[in-house]
Amino acid sequence: MTERTNAHFNKIFNGLKLLVLTLDENQKISYANPFFLHLINSSFASIQGKNWSDVFVHEQNTAIKDILEKTSHEKHSAQYIDELKTQDGNILLVKWNITALENENSIYQGILCIGEDITQHMNNEASLQRQLSELAILHGITLSATTSQTMDDLVADATRLLTSVFSLNNYGIYLANGTNSLIMHDSYQGLTDKKNRDKIIPSTEGILGYVFQSGELYYSEDVQKDKKYYSFDPRTKSELAVPIRLHQATIGVINAESEEINAFTEEDKRLLTTFADTLSIAIEKINLFESTQQQAKEISLLYETAIATSSVLDSEKLFSTIYEKVKKILPLDTFVIVKTVKPNNEYVVVSAIENNKRLIEWEGIPFQIEPDSPFGWVIQKQKPLLIQDLTAEKVFSTPIHEEQPARSWLGIPLIVHEKAIGVMAVQSYKPGIFSKNDLHLVESLGSQIAITMENTRLLEQTQRQLERLSALHDIDLVINSSLDLRVTLNILLDQVVEKLNVDAAAVLLLNQQTQLLNFAAGRGFRTRTIESYKLRLGEGISGQATMERHLVQALDLFESDEGMAYLPLLQEEGFLSFYSVPLIAKGQVKGVLDIFNRKLITPDQDWIFFLETLAGQAAIAIDNTTLLENLQRSNIELSLAYDTTLEGWTRALDLRDQETEGHTQRVVEMTVRLAQLMGIADKDLIHIRRGALLHDIGKMGIPDSILLKPGPLTEEEWLIMRKHPVFAYNLLSPIAHLRQALDIPYCHHEWWNGSGYPRQLKGEEIPLSARIFSVVDVWDALTSDRPYRKAWNAKKTLDYIEEQKDIQFDPQVVELFLKLIKNELFKKL
Known part of the structure; x- marks a missing residue:
C-alpha cells in the first residue's frame, strides 16, 4: 500500500468507531486506523509489516489464517469474530468484515479488514438469554408443582431445571429429615459414590448445616480456606448454598459446587434464591396434595386390608397378604413381623420377607427383648418408631443381622387388650426412605393387623387342638387294633412329626436286662445312624430323661454337653433343637421319645403338653403290646402244652x-x-x-x-x-x-x-x-x-x-x- 492510499483511508475512516486494517499481497499489515491503534495502545510503526497472528494471539488464529488465504486466492468476502485485548485490560468482541482489495484492472492488491465492537450487543444478548433461562426454570418449577404427583417427582424436576442454567461438578437438593439432619435427594447430580449418595448430613455440620440452621444464603469463594466446609468432593473449589424456607422454617437446602474458585456471581445468588422461593411454594402445594392422598391411602388401605384379611384362616397367608398391601405404599426392602413370648422375655420372628422372597431361615428365631434394639424398644414402649439411619444412631443396635445392613427402619407395636403381642417392621437399605406420613399410614393398620393376628391365632389354636384330639383318637385306635408294636410306633411318630411340626422323632426302648436304651422306630431322618444308637441310663439327654423321669430339652444341641451322646447324628443330620421325654407306664420306664429339629424352636406350653401326652400314648402302646406279647407267649406255651398232651394221649393209645x-x-x-x-x-x-x-x-x-x-x-x-x-x-x-x-x-x-x-x-x-x-x-x-x-x-x-x-x-x-x-x-x- 502507498502512503497516498493510507492517507486516503485516513480521510475515510478517521473519526469512525471502527477498527480498520489493511494487509498487502503477502498478508502483512500495511495500514491501521487511529481508533484501532488507540485501543491496542500501539503505534502503526510497531505493527507495520507484521502478520495478523502477531497482533491477535488467540486460539482461533488457525481459522483466520484459513479465511485470509481463501480471501487472497478467491477474492471473496468473509466475516469473522475475534477477541481483542484493549490497553486497559478489557476484552472486546470484534466482528470483522474481510474483503479483497483490487485495482481498476481487477488485480489483487491486498485485504481490507473492517472491525465493529459488538461487545455490548453480545452482553445485552447474553443478559436477555439469561433472563429468559431464569423465567424458563421458574416457569418450569411452577408447572412441575401442578404436574408432579410426589415430592420425589418435584425435586427431581427441580434438579433437572438447574442443569439448564449451571454447569457444575455437583449440585442438587437436600431435604430436611426432622430437625436433626439433611438427606441428599436421589436426583442429586455429580456424586456417584454410593457411600456419599447415602450420606445423611447432621444439621449442625458444614456449610449445609449452617444454612439449614440460620436460614440464610451462604457463599464460599474458596472452600479450602473455609472452616465451615464439610468435604465431600475433593474437586470442589467454591460452594453456594441457598435455604428452602416454608412458613419461617427451613425445609431444605439447594447446594451448588464448582471446580473453580469464586465461580458464582451475584446473578447466580439471586437466581438460586428466587428458585428456592418458587420451589418452596411448589413444595407446599405438593404437601397439601400428598396430605390429601395420604388420607385417601389410609382409608383405602384400611378397607383393602380388612377385606383381604377377613377370609384368611392361617397365619402364613395372613402375613403374606399384609406384606402385599404394605409394599404397595412403602418403598421397603424387608418386611418382618415378630411376636412376643412373655414367659421367656423373648420375641420370635414369625414372618420375614425380602424383595418378595420368604426368608424361612429367619422364622422361628428367638431374640431377647433388649431396650437397645428397635424391636425391644417398640415392645416395651408400645409406641411406633421411625429411624432414618441406623448406622448413624448411637442408641439402637442393628435390628436383625443381615449381609447388607438396614439403614431406614419403621416399626409399629401390635397391641391387643392393651398388651403388645408383637411388632410389624419394614426396613430399607437406603437411609431416610420412610417419612412421618409413612409411619402414620402403617400405624393406622396396627390395631387391625393385631386383632386379625389374634383371631387367626385363636382359630389356629382351636384347629390345632382339634387336630391333636383327632391324632390322639387315631393313636388310640391303632393301640387297640394293632398287635405289632413297630406299626403302632411308626403311626405315632408320624403324628409326632406332623402335629408338632418337627423334622424327626425316634423311640428308644429300655431293655430291662441290659439297662440300655435301644432304637425301636424313627421318622424324618436322612440317614440310618439313629438305628445303631444304644444309650446307657444317664448317658446324654435321653439317658438323663429316663433317669430323672421328666422332660429334658436342649434348644441348641451344639451348646449343650448333653448333646455329645448324639454328636455323630447331629453332624450328619444338622439338628439344632432336641427334646427327650421318658415313656412311663404303670410307674415303670419303658423308654424315651426323642424329638429333633434342624432349626431352633420356641414351643409354648400347649406344644409341650401335647408332646407329653403323645409320650404317654407311646408308653401305653408299649405297655399294651408287652402285655399282649406276654399273653400270646402264654397262649402259645399253653397251646404247645395241649398239643403235647394230645400227642401223649395218642402215644398211650398206640401202646394199648x-x-x-x-x-x-x-x-x-x-x-x-x-x-x-x-x-x-x-x-x-x-x-x-x-x-x-x-x-x-x-x-x-x-x-x-x-x-x-x-x-x-x-x-x-x-x-x-x-x-x-x-x-x-x-x-x-x-x-x-x-x-x-x-x-x-x-x-x-x-x-x-x-x-x-x-x-x-x-x-x-x-x-x-x-x-x-x-x-x-x-x-x-x-x-x-x-x-x-x-x-x-x-x-x-x-x-x-x-x-x-x-x-x-x-x-x-x-x-x-x-x-x-x-x-x-x-x-x-
Missing part, C-alpha cells in the same frame, strides 16, 4: 392198641396236607390236626377184650366198638379248647350215602374235615398190615377208594386224594 401203632402220626400229616389242597384256611388246620390226633380217642372206652381181640368181633362186640365215636364226643366236648376238633373223632365213620355211624349223617351233613379224614384213614388202614390180614398194595387200595366214592366217600375229596397219592408215588419212583 398194637394194631394202630404209627397209624395216628401218618394220618395226621396226610389229613392236613389234603385239607390244604381242599382250600381250608390255615387258622382251621390246627383244629383238623388235633381232631386227626384224637380220631380214635373214643377207643379208650372200649374194653381190652374187644379192642385187642385177635379174631373177628361178634355182633354184640361190634355194637360196643361202634360206640367209640360217641365215647370220643363225651370225652372231648366238655373241653372248650378241643371243641372245634370234635368233627373228626365224632364223624369220621359216617358214610357219604348215610349208612355210617354213629348218627347216619349223609353227604355234606358230614363235616368236611371228617370227610377228608375218612379217606385218609381207610388208605392208611388198608395199606398197613393187620393181625388178621396182610397190607394191600397201592393200586388195589386206590381202586377200592375210587369204587367207594359216592358210597362211603365224598367224590370231590376222593379226586383230590387220588392226585395227591399219585404225585407221592411218582416222587418215590
